[in-house]
Structures are given as C-alpha cells and as structure tokens.
Amino acid sequence: MRLLKRIFSRFFIVALTIILFFLIDVTVICGIIYVFAGWLTAKFPEAANWITAFLTVMSWLIVFLTALHAANRDMVPETKIPWILCIVFLNIFGVAIYCAFSSHRPTKKVQQRYRMLYAHSRKYETGGVTLRRINEEMRRWSDVSEALITEEPAAMMYEHTKTEYFPSGELFWARLLEDLERAEKYIFMEYFIIARGEFWDSILEILARKVKEGVEVRFMYDDIGCMGKVHLVYHKQLEKLGIKCVKFNPFVPVVSNIHNNRDHRKITVIDGRIGYTGGINLADEYVNVEHPFGNWKDTAVRLEGEGVRGLLFMFLKLYNISVRTCEDYAPYLPQTYERFEGEGFVQPYGSGPRPMYQRSVGEDVYINILNTAKDYVWIMTPYLVIDYRLREALVLAAARGVDVRIITPRIPDKRIVFALTRSNYLALIRGGVKIYEYTPGFIHAKGFLADDKVGVGGTINCDYRSLLFHFEDAVLMYKTKALVDMKKDFEETFAISDQQTEADAKRNVVWRGVCELAKIFAPLV
Numbered sequence: 001m002r003l004l005k006r007i008f009s010r011f012f013i014v015a016l017t018i019i020l021f022f023l024i025d026v027t028v029i030c031g032i033i034y035v036f037a038g039w040l041t042a043k044f045p046e047a048a049n050w051i052t053a054f055l056t057v058m059s060w061l062i063v064f065l066t067a068l069h070a071a072n073r074d075m076v077p078e079t080k081i082p083w084i085l086c087i088v089f090l091n092i093f094g095v096a097i098y099c100a101f102s103s104h105r106p107t108k109k110v111q112q113r114y115r116m117l118y119a120h121s122r123k124y125e126t127g128g129v130t131l132r133r134i135n136e137e138m139r140r141w142s143d144v145s146e147a148l149i150t151e152e153p154a155a156m157m158y159e160h161t162k163t164e165y166f167p168s169g170e171l172f173w174a175r176l177l178e179d180l181e182r183a184e185k186y187i188f189m190e191y192f193i194i195a196r197g198e199f200w201d202s203i204l205e206i207l208a209r210k211v212k213e214g215v216e217v218r219f220m221y222d223d224i225g226c227m228g229k230v231h232l233v234y235h236k237q238l239e240k241l242g243i244k245c246v247k248f249n250p251f252v253p254v255v256s257n258i259h260n261n262r263d264h265r266k267i268t269v270i271d272g273r274i275g276y277t278g279g280i281n282l283a284d285e286y287v288n289v290e291h292p293f294g295n296w297k298d299t300a301v302r303l304e305g306e307g308v309r310g311l312l313f314m315f316l317k318l319y320n321i322s323v324r325t326c327e328d329y330a331p332y333l334p335q336t337y338e339r340f341e342g343e344g345f346v347q348p349y350g351s352g353p354r355p356m357y358q359r360s361v362g363e364d365v366y367i368n369i370l371n372t373a374k375d376y377v378w379i380m381t382p383y384l385v386i387d388y389r390l391r392e393a394l395v396l397a398a399a400r401g402v403d404v405r406i407i408t409p410r411i412p413d414k415r416i417v418f419a420l421t422r423s424n425y426l427a428l429i430r431g432g433v434k435i436y437e438y439t440p441g442f443i444h445a446k447g448f449l450a451d452d453k454v455g456v457g458g459t460i461n462c463d464y465r466s467l468l469f470h471f472e473d474a475v476l477m478y479k480t481k482a483l484v485d486m487k488k489d490f491e492e493t494f495a496i497s498d499q500q501t502e503a504d505a506k507r508n509v510v511w512r513g514v515c516e517l518a519k520i521f522a523p524l525v
Contacts, residue, residue: 059092066095070102076360076468078387079523104260104353104469113321114356118153121317124329127306128156129345137345138478141454144368145476148349152358153317155349161307162340163482165299165457167489169280169287172300173199176268176276179302180206183270186216186332188315190267192459194221195229195283197290203282204241211242220246220319222263227251229283246322261353263318264470266300266459267311272334275308277301277348277458277473279382279444286444294411294441297493299380301457301475301482303346306337310348314473344479351460352471362460363467365476366448367393373450376403378490380445384408384421385463385522391427398432407490407497410437413444417463420522423515425505435505436497446474449490455483464523 070083083102087094105111131149134157135142148155166172180187180203187210194200207217219238226234238245248263268276278300284290286298303311316329351362370377370393377397384406386394398404406428412418425435448456458474460466477483506512 062095063087063091066098070098076387076464076523079464079468082520082523085520105355106261106353110321111355113324114317117317117321117326118356120326121153121313121329124333125154125156125309125313127309128158134345140372141478144365144372144454145345145347145478147364147368148347148361148476151349151361153350153356155347156310157345157347158305158307158309159345160337160339160341160343161303161305161346161480162343163346163477163480164302164304165482165485165489166278166302167299167485167492169296169298169300172276172278172280172298173202173287175302177202177206179268179270179274179276180210183210183215185271186218186269188218188267188269188312188319190220190263190265190315190318191282192222192225192262192264192266193229193281193283194226195281197284199284199287199289200282204238207243208241216244217242218244218246218315218319220248220263220315220322223247223250225262225264246319248318248322260465260469262470264459264466265314265318265350265473267315267473269308269312269315272312272332273304273308273337275303275311275348277311277475279446279459291441293409293413296441297380297438297443297445299445299447299457299486299489301477303348303475304338305340305343307346307348307475309333310346310475311473314348314350318471343481344477344483346478346480347476348473349476350471350473351467353469360467362472362474363387363390365456365474366390366460366462369448369450369454369456370394370397370402370404372454373397373402374400375451376405377448377450378487379404379406379449379462380443380447380490380493381406381462382409382413382442382444382446383417383461383463383466384424385417386424387464387467387523390462391424394428394433395431403434404432405434405436405494407436407438407443407493409442409444410439410498411441413442416518419515420519422505423512423519425500426502429500429502429505435500436494437500438493438497440496443493447486447490449483449486452483452487454478455480455486457482457486468523 067084067087070080070087073080083098087098090097131146134145138145145157149157166175187207207219211217235245235247249261266277266280279298280286280300285292285296288296312332316332320327349361351357351360367390394404408421409418429435446458446460455477456474457477458472460472460474466472
C-alpha cells in the first residue's frame with residue numbers, strides 16, 4: 001500500500017515526467033542523426049566507412065569540447081568532476097544530460113525581473129547602522145558584516161532590535177500564534193514546506209479569521225517543497241479564504257534545471273514590527289506532534305523592531321518577482337519603531353543562485369566567522385555535505401586553537417545525504433574538529449555561534465543545494481540577548497549528543513568506500 005502511494009505521488013509523477021521528456025528529446029535527436037546517417041550511406045555507399053568514421057570523430061569531438069567547457073566553467077570546482085565523468089563515460093548521452101541539467105541559473109527573463117526589483121527596492125533600504133559605526137563597535141568582526149553590506153544585493157545592519165531565540169519548534173509555535181493574533185495591518189509568510197496537521201491548521205485558522213478582520217494576508221510556499229504535503233491547487237483553496245497566495249517556481253513538465261531554484265526560506269513578518277526566521281517549516285514533525293525520526297530538534301529567531309525591515313524586503317522582492325509586479329513598499333514600512341536598548345546589532349540577509357547573488361553569500365558568512373573566531377565556533381546543521389573551501393576553513397580554525405564543534409543528526413531523514421554527511425567526519429576529526437551526533441533523533445537546526453559575540457540563525461544548511469541552488473535567509477547577530485539563550489541551547493544539546501571518534505568514522509570499511517564514491521557526485525544530489 002505504501003509502495004503504491006509513493007508510485008502515484010506527485011513527486012514520483014514529476015520525476016517520471018522530467019525523465020520521460022528528456023528521453024523523448026534525446027531519442028528524437030538521435031533518431032534524426034541516425035536517419036541522416038542512413039540516408040548518406042545509402043546515397044554514397046562507397047563512402048559509408050568514411051561517413052561512419054566522420055560521425056564517430058564528431059561525437060568524440062563534441063564530448064571533448066563539452067568536457068572542456070565543464071572544466072573551465074565558472075562553477076564550484078567540486079561540481080566539475082562529476083559532470084566531466086558523466087560526459088566522458090556516457091558519451092553523447094552524457095553531453096545531453098550536461099546540457100539539460102548542469103545550469104542552475106534562472107531564466108534571463110527572471111534575471112531581468114530580479115535586477116528591476118533590486119533597483120526598485122534600493123530607495124526603501126535606507127538607514128541602518130553606518131559602516132563607520134560597525135567598524136568602531138564590532139572591530140575584528142566588522143568584516144563579516146561589511147561583506148554583506150557591500151554584497152549585491154546589500155543587507156543592512158540594524159540596532160535597537162529585540163531578539164528572542166527558540167530552542168524548539170514547540171516554543172516557536174506558541175509564540176508565533178500569539179503574535180499572529182495581535183496582527184493589525186498585515187501578515188506576510190514564506191515557507192518551503194506546509195503540510196496539513198495540527199500545526200498548520202492552527203495557523204490557517206488565525207489567518208482566515210484575520211482576513212475577515214481586514215488584515216492583509218500573503219502566503220508563499222514552494223511548489224516542489226510541498227509535493228506530497230498539499231494538493232496541486234492548494235494555493236487556490238487559500239485564495240478562496242482571502243489569502244493572497246503564491247506557489248513559488250511551480251513545476252512545469254520541461255527538461256530544465258530551473259527546478260533546482262527552490263524557495264527554502266522560512267519568514268514571517270507581522271505589521272513590519274515582528275519577524276521570524278529559522279529552520280522550522282509548517283508541518284507537524286517540526287513541532288514534535290509527529291515523530292518520524294525521533295525527537296525533532298529545530299530552532300528559530302524572533303526579531304522585534306527596525307531589524308524586521310530586512311526580512312520584510314526579502315519577502316517583498318521574491319513575492320513581487322513571483323507575481324510579476326513592482327509595488328510601492330512604503331505602506332508596509334512603519335513610520336517609527338520602538339527602540340530596544342542593549343540589544344546589539346542584527347543583520348538579516350539572503351542567499352541564492354547566481355547571478356541574482358554575486359557570490360555564495362551563505363557560505364561566505366560561515367567561512368568569515370570561522371576565519372575571525374579566536375575562542376570557539378559551534379555549529380548545528382542537519383546535513384554536512386561541504387566543499388573544499390568550507391572544509392578547509394573548519395580545519396584551519398581548529399588548527400589555530402579554536403574550539404570547533406559540529407552537531408549533526410543521529411537519526412537521518414535522508415539516508416543518502418546522511419551517508420555523505422558521515423563521509424566527511426574522518427577528515428574533519430583528523431583536522432581537530434569535534435563532531436557530535438544528536439542521539440534523541442533528527443536535528444534540523446541551522447546555527448553558528450562564535451566567541452559569545454556573533455551568531456547566525458536561519459535556513460542555510462551546510463550542503464551544496466542550500467549554498468548554491470536555493471533562495472535562503474538568515475540573521476547575523478552581534479552581541480544580542482538571543483545569543484545567551486543560543487549558547488545555553490548548544491551546551492544542553494552537546495550534553496545529549498554522542499561525540500564521534502576517528503574509530504567511529506572508520507567503521508564499516510565497505511560502507512566507507514561506497515560513501516567516498518558517492519561523495520564525488522555529492523554536488524549533484
């Protein structure tokens with residue numbers, strides 16, 4: 001019964017459709033070449049051998065040039081190796097796969113809309129903390145923030161913003177419902193996954209009621225992220241309730257890698273004064289109503305004050321791009337904000353595919369923190385599928401005497417990714433990095449904490465998909481009160497986690513060999 005359910009699931013049908021369209025395209029092209037070659041040999045039988053030789057040479061020339069293109073292409077070096085292997089070993093079929101699926105850049109029309117929206121939003125993204133003040137206050141940590149301000153698109157730094165850290169989905173749930181109830185003007189929500197259940201139903205009930213009270217409600221969810229969670233036209237059901245709903249990057253049956261550009265963000269903005277982000281999607285397992293992988297460990301951050309502007313701008317940009325509009329942001333910006341003293345600085349920022357983002361922003365922030373830290377860097381991540389840059393930054397920080405610790409799950413939600421995660425243990429442990437597995441279940445939190453001064457909470461995993469393909473968001477915090485609770489959560493999580501040793505990382509030689517082989521293709525997973 002479970003097998004039949006999977007076979008007839010939308011996810012399976014989508015995957016089958018993409019494969020089918022790809023095979024049809026390749027078959028048609030090969031068929032044309034075959035018919036043309038047959039016509040030539042029939043018309044010039046004396047030159048049949050020459051024609052065959054010519055076509056063979058041309059096919060290998062195409063393979064060589066395609067492999068050369070992959071080798072010299074502007075992409076993460078680790079992604080070049082699997083593509084070159086695919087091209088060389090699969091020949092023309094590998095070339096077809098490379099041409100169809102190797103690019104993760106959005107279409108030119110989408111890129112043009114991004115540029116237009118970013119230019120439009122600049123006039124609203126004013127204020128914030130000046131670079132001079134950042135340099136004076138943050139000192140050696142200022143480079144981490146400046147890299148985000150000078151990045152395109154820029155992420156402003158704010159102060160006088162109250163921060164609150166939630167060490168579990170259950171605490172986040174209770175606080176979110178309270179804030180939703182107090183909404184007066186608007187509620188904007190953007191989530192990778194929603195699924196029918198106690199958690200989402202409790203939120204939807206409030207959203208539907210708030211619409212009737214005159215509150216503007218917008219909701220955006222990722223189409224592929226929600227496959228198997230809600231039905232195909234669920235956005236229309238929400239629209240009937242008065243909610244302005246957008247299904248991000250909906251699947252269309254074409255052979256293209258644009259399906260990789262997912263909206264992995266988790267953002268809630270209420271009246272422009274309260275904002276949330278973190279790892280928690282709107283499904284029951286995230287708040288432990290259900291336990292498919294043991295206890296689900298997740299975290300979130302709540303902002304109140306001027307810093308919410310950063311989350312608001314991220315939402316409005318992606319929403320306007322999705323609905324193809326260019327609206328006035330001014331009505332959604334509060335005229336004044338309550339000033340919270342002694343709260344340090346906050347800097348909400350986004351990350352996403354090139355060329356909308358000039359660099360891998362999420363990875364750059366993590367590396368800059370590792371390069372700046374002197375005492376410790378503690379990390380929570382569900383997936384540890386990292387490239388050479390990030391791995392070296394982790395090892396080099398440990399070599400300088402920094403206490404680098406990483407918490408990963410003991411119970412996986414994706415077995416292949418879990419195997420790839422464990423395949424990185426040995427090199428990191430030998431480099432001085434301490435690895436812990438969260439024994440009660442699955443840890444989905446994405447957090448960095450360094451030297452009691454800097455922390456990051458958001459949606460950015462330590463894997464290729466999150467760092468290269470997805471639209472993500474996070475908040476960089478400097479000397480905020482939330483960091484105290486964040487450190488306490490780390491300490492409590494270490495206490496119930498199992499530290500991995502070199503012997504643990506070496507267990508099962510055969511399985512390690514399989515993982516090392518699979519690691520070659522990790523950038524494509």
